[in-house]
Amino acid sequence: MGFLDTLLGRTKPVQPKLVTLDAGAGFKPTGSGSVCFRPVEGRSFSDMQKDVQELLNSSSHAEGGLPVEVTKDDYGFTWLVSSRMSDELEALVTDLHAVNSSLVDNGFGPQLLCTLVAFSDEQERRLALIYLYKRGAFYPFAPLSGERRNNALELEIKGVIGDDLKWEPDLARWFPVWGAPGL
Secondary structure, rough: OOOOHHHHHOOOOOOOOHHHHHHOOOEEEEEEEEEEEEEOOHHHHHHHHHHHHHHHHHHHHHOOOOEEEEEEEOOEEEEEEEEOOOOOHHHHHHHHHHHHHHHHHHOOOHHHHEEEEEEEEOOOOOEEEEOOOOEEEEEEEOOEOOEOHHHHHHHHHHHHHHHHHEEEEHHHHOOOOOOOOOO
């Protein structure tokens, strides 16, 4: 199963060529990714979140990885961050998919905001491929210092990857995720 198949839970592979991200633009995975969701009050939600965190921690620990980190942002969203070795992209995506699936399977799919996987290049530029769960589409986000973004790089990345991903067509929905954990 490929990168996006795992993230989206597809059973029939659509083979995205993320190698073009490296070859065409020089970006490599950092090993970090996160899922952003709006928390819900109640025991069933907190139990589900605890179970997912324990599952990912045990999987990561068995493979020598770092524990899952849970943080809250200034807007009240929760970010569950998974960190792996940079060459373990498939394991990272599997972790993120487990979070998405658990939320959906337990009736909390509407709480999902986005999932991101972080990349960087030799010039230490940061880039995230962000999946908007409710839209079923991706967009690139290239933050700069001072809450600015590199729009030219974002469009370049979209061009490099091309039709290997389903892109969000409305650029107004390419919202910035300033200070996103995992990025």
